[in-house]
Amino acid sequence: MILTEKEKSILDGKDGKLKQTALENVVRYADVLGAKELCEVTKATVFCGAHNYLNVCKTDDFQELFSKMNLGKDEKVPFDKTHENCYVQSCVAPCDQFEYKALHQSKNYFDKNSNFVDECRKAGVIIAGSCAPYLTGWLPVQGEHFVTTESGVTTIGNSLWGAMGNSDGIEAAFWSAICGRTPKWGNHIKENRYATHHVKVEAEINTLLEWDLLGKAVGMKLPTSSRPVIDGDFKNVNFTKLAQFFTTISMASNCEICHIPGYTSEARDVEDAFRGNEFQGEITITEEDLQYAYDLMCDDGSADIEFVSLGCPHYNIDMLKKVAEYLDGKKIHERVHFMVWTVYPIKSMADLNGYTKIIEEAGGKIYTSSCPTTVGNVFLDKYSNFVFDSYKQARSVKSDTDKPVYYGDMYNCMDAAINGRWEEDNRWKK
Amino acid sequence: MEKITIKGRGAIKGIVEGEALVCPKSIAGWGGIDPATGIIKEPMNVNKGKTIKDKILVMSGSKGSNGWSCYFGAARAAGATPKGWLFTSIDSSSGVASAIMQIPTIVDFPEDQDPCDLISNGDWIKMDGNTGIVEITKK
Numbered sequence: 001m002i003l004t005e006k007e008k009s010i011l012d013g014k015d016g017k018l019k020q021t022a023l024e025n026v027v028r029y030a031d032v033l034g035a036k037e038l039c040e041v042t043k044a045t046v047f048c049g050a051h052n053y054l055n056v057c058k059t060d061d062f063q064e065l066f067s068k069m070n071l072g073k074d075e076k077v078p079f080d081k082t083h084e085n086c087y088v089q090s091c092v093a094p095c096d097q098f099e100y101k102a103l104h105q106s107k108n109y110f111d112k113n114s115n116f117v118d119e120c121r122k123a124g125v126i127i128a129g130s131c132a133p134y135l136t137g138w139l140p141v142q143g144e145h146f147v148t149t150e151s152g153v154t155t156i157g158n159s160l161w162g163a164m165g166n167s168d169g170i171e172a173a174f175w176s177a178i179c180g181r182t183p184k185w186g187n188h189i190k191e192n193r194y195a196t197h198h199v200k201v202e203a204e205i206n207t208l209l210e211w212d213l214l215g216k217a218v219g220m221k222l223p224t225s226s227r228p229v230i231d232g233d234f235k236n237v238n239f240t241k242l243a244q245f246f247t248t249i250s251m252a253s254n255c256e257i258c259h260i261p262g263y264t265s266e267a268r269d270v271e272d273a274f275r276g277n278e279f280q281g282e283i284t285i286t287e288e289d290l291q292y293a294y295d296l297m298c299d300d301g302s303a304d305i306e307f308v309s310l311g312c313p314h315y316n317i318d319m320l321k322k323v324a325e326y327l328d329g330k331k332i333h334e335r336v337h338f339m340v341w342t343v344y345p346i347k348s349m350a351d352l353n354g355y356t357k358i359i360e361e362a363g364g365k366i367y368t369s370s371c372p373t374t375v376g377n378v379f380l381d382k383y384s385n386f387v388f389d390s391y392k393q394a395r396s397v398k399s400d401t402d403k404p405v406y407y408g409d410m411y412n413c414m415d416a417a418i419n420g421r422w423e424e425d426n427r428w429k430k
Numbered sequence: 431m432e433k434i435t436i437k438g439r440g441a442i443k444g445i446v447e448g449e450a451l452v453c454p455k456s457i458a459g460w461g462g463i464d465p466a467t468g469i470i471k472e473p474m475n476v477n478k479g480k481t482i483k484d485k486i487l488v489m490s491g492s493k494g495s496n497g498w499s500c501y502f503g504a505a506r507a508a509g510a511t512p513k514g515w516l517f518t519s520i521d522s523s524s525g526v527a528s529a530i531m532q533i534p535t536i537v538d539f540p541e542d543q544d545p546c547d548l549i550s551n552g553d554w555i556k557m558d559g560n561t562g563i564v565e566i567t568k569k
């Protein structure tokens with residue numbers, strides 16, 4: 001592998017043990033991939049909280065746990081500094097920023113999470129607590145190398161912005177945030193980004209839920225490691241719809257880049273997306289594919305409900321405005337825990353604009369920094385069924401529990417929350 | 431007993447042998463294994479209920495979320511580590527998992543030597559991460 005003089009000096013320990021260890025990991029990772037050199041990373045999102053998978057380490061000592069789990073080291077290498085050129089922001093944690101009782105968590109656990117997050121802040125991570133880092137200005141530009149812990153953001157970054165990133169994972173995101181390098185491999189090389197499959201969309205795609213379903217329908221049909229170009233007669237496209245689509249396709253497949261002619265940065269048209277690359281197959285998406293995707297995720301029947309959650313990925317301020325406008329003067333059923341998830345600064349904007357007050361007067365609550373599946377079973381176990389407006393959240397919770405999961409657009413979900421019941425009429429149909 | 435030899439790219443050095451556990455459709459990332467025991471808990475997985483601990487783990491690649499590697503990293507921390515790893519073809523998530531596991535790993539096999547096709551659960555595997563050579567003894 002070709003390393004720069006600077007990288008060699010980091011590996012020699014000249015910049016300290018932490019950077020040295022992080023770069024050793026990146027080099028080992030690059031060797032595994034077969035990469036020939038590294039590239040400089042200037043945007044990173046990292047996973048900071050006291051997440052449930054960390055419980056295998058029987059310690060509450062953040063630094064011991066960080067070394068073991070994120071650096072793969074049994075000796076303690078304190079995490080005390082992120083790279084000076086990298087904009088590092090935190091992804092979701094398993095707790096709301098302020099609430100713990102409402103999420104059925106103990107004060108001890110909440111304090112442990114707050115401590116973990118704060119240790120990362122002290123090391124230079126900007127605490128945002130969001131799967132939607134773009135809501136707070138984390139926006140890698142065309143050609144910029146990034147790492148992220150959120151699979152949907154990998155696909156948004158590559159596809160929409162033309163930035164360069166792989167789905168490498170939680171540990172590697174920390175390594176890159178510390179040493180400012182990642183293997184030059186996969187999506188970090190221009191030639192690896194051209195389309196492989198032509199996806200012809202015959203179904204009419206208009207609403208946010210239809211874009212969500214399109215993500216699942218395409219994801220299910222994509223061969224492993226393919227790069228689709230999505231070809232359809234789309235109208236009223238906006239960022240919220242595209243972000244929802246990219247989030248769901250990344251959950252439903254291992255897609256990391258997806259071209260949509262006219263909308264994404266490396267596809268003026270279908271031919272441009274391929275750039276002469278070998279055509280490997282055609283996929284057609286019909287209305288039936290969308291219906292099939294929907295029926296997979298929304299359980300049959302009607303039921304009294306207890307749990308309605310909106311906002312995966314985290315809602316932007318316009319979505320919160322829509323929720324407030326719809327709930328104004330209405331009341332959520334007393335049995336229902338109605339929650340809307342976003343990032344802290346957007347919640348502050350909702351406070352400023354009066355949306356929080358309207359939602360709370362209706363009996364709902366805006367939460368930040370997490371989501372139901374990330375909080376986990378300590379929370380989910382308290383409810384007998386769930387209603388979501390996001391395929392990803394519904395799918396994640398479905399694999400965490402055996403209980404009924406219902407899925408619909410935000411208005412269907414709010415109607416269900418008001419009535420205290422999910423009805424067959426709430427189901428999506430064309 | 432029938433013996434087959436195949437060759438991929440040695441990604442992490444080391445020579446190990448052990449019993450194969452083959453996951454042709456990989457294992458789901460976030461929550462796919464119990465890291466404390468290494469037991470696969472993904473509902474639809476063909477090997478649900480079996481452990482990755484002390485096995486030669488044979489996989490197509492990774493699957494699903496950016497959280498794929500951390501459950502394997504957690505298994506390492508808990509001591510539920512496989513002896514070695516074979517990937518039909520490497521990808522970024524499986525690359526990170528290998529780098530954190532630090533166990534002998536061989537990847538990127540030729541199309542006609544897919545370890546997921548040639549190896550079955552219980553076969554005895556000798557693998558050399560230095561040369562990329564895998565010796566399969568069918569059970």
